[in-house]
Amino acid sequence: MEQGQHLLSNELQVDNFAQAHLKETAMWAKLLGIVGFVMSALLGLFSFFAGTIFDNMSSRGYAYDKNAAAMGATTITVVYLIFAVIGCMVSLFTYRFAVKMKAALVSSDQTSLNDSFKNLKLLFRVYGVIALIYIFFIAMGLLFGGLGAILSGGF
Amino acid sequence: MLEQEESFLQTELQIDSAASSYLKDTAVWSRITGIAGFVLSALILVFAYIYAEKNARPSWYKSGGMSTDQLVALTMYIIIALLHAILSYLQFRFGNQLLAAIRNEDSMELNRCFRNIKVFSIMRGIIAILMVLLLSIAVIGLGNVAV
Numbered sequence: 001m002e003q004g005q006h007l008l009s010n011e012l013q014v015d016n017f018a019q020a021h022l023k024e025t026a027m028w029a030k031l032l033g034i035v036g037f038v039m040s041a042l043l044g045l046f047s048f049f050a051g052t053i054f055d056n057m058s059s060r061g062y063a064y065d066k067n068a069a070a071m072g073a074t075t076i077t078v079v080y081l082i083f084a085v086i087g088c089m090v091s092l093f094t095y096r097f098a099v100k101m102k103a104a105l106v107s108s109d110q111t112s113l114n115d116s117f118k119n120l121k122l123l124f125r126v127y128g129v130i131a132l133i134y135i136f137f138i139a140m141g142l143l144f145g146g147l148g149a150i151l152s153g154g155f
Numbered sequence: 156m157l158e159q160e161e162s163f164l165q166t167e168l169q170i171d172s173a174a175s176s177y178l179k180d181t182a183v184w185s186r187i188t189g190i191a192g193f194v195l196s197a198l199i200l201v202f203a204y205i206y207a208e209k210n211a212r213p214s215w216y217k218s219g220g221m222s223t224d225q226l227v228a229l230t231m232y233i234i235i236a237l238l239h240a241i242l243s244y245l246q247f248r249f250g251n252q253l254l255a256a257i258r259n260e261d262s263m264e265l266n267r268c269f270r271n272i273k274v275f276s277i278m279r280g281i282i283a284i285l286m287v288l289l290l291s292i293a294v295i296g297l298g299n300v301a302v
Contacts (some may be wrong), residue, residue, distance in 0.1 A: 001298045002221070005211050008173070011170065011171065011260075011263055012169065012170035012175075012256065012257070012260055012261075012262055013167055013169055013170075013262060014167070014168035014169065014170065014265075015262060015266070017266045017269075018265060018266050018269045019168070021266065021269035021270050021273045022269055022273075024273050025269070025272050025273045026279070028273075028276035028277050028279070028280040029276050031280050031283070031284075032276065032279055032280055032283055035283045035286075035287060037281075038287075039286075039287075046265045055271060059183060066182065069262075079190075100274070104169075108167070108168055110168060110169065110171065113168050113174060114171070114173045114174050114177065117177040117178055117181065118177050119178070120178075120181050121177045121178075121180045121181045121184070124180075124181045124184040124185050124189075125180070125184045127184065127188045128184040128185075128187045128188045128191070131188050131191035131192065131195070132187070132191060134191070134195065135191055135194055138195075138198060
């Protein structure tokens, strides 16, 4: 009996209020996951047509150089494909978090709850890494842009 | 009585050691993302200011100020920066509250942090729906132009 009370007082419980918040979070997360999958698929699809679009642009005289247009098309294809893969990964973690959370709440399954939190951790880790990479690129851009301006006598 | 407690222990979901470890990691990354988000929002605002400065017409110009397109672009920049800042704030607060809840084993704080992530998800969901709507309108518009 005392041991039971000890367990009850020491472990954090997911009470009714927390369950209600998590249920709604899971619902929106599922929607976000599905929308993310669709967007990633569209981005991936678009990346393969970038070459055709650029070819058309160069043939209609919108681009000066055919080689530059071809290089631009390849770069856009690769960049968009990378974005699509990252988007797909993020959507997968979001969707898995939602599905596992819903299962955990419906059947009071501790393993599903832990799996759900594991996916949430992976999701936030990916967000964090993306944000840090983004800031790094911006910092590099500002640094080299500033250096370029100083060296060219812009300041 | 003991059986009742045991069954309660079995059915009630808990933040056990595994969940606690995942949530701690989540909180740390959430705080990092929140801080990075604040920096990005500030940068977007700086770019918006530079954009406005560059495109503002001199006062002696007949119509004065920016064109409608430029004003729309500037407003969009500011809205994006504000939304980004709100989302980053929610993420940062979620991280802080989650760490505090786990450290102090405070269920009230845990509820507050779960409410935060709920608001964060709702906001992101609404933004996603709006994006899909805008994309659909753009695709329909492009289709009409092509036809």
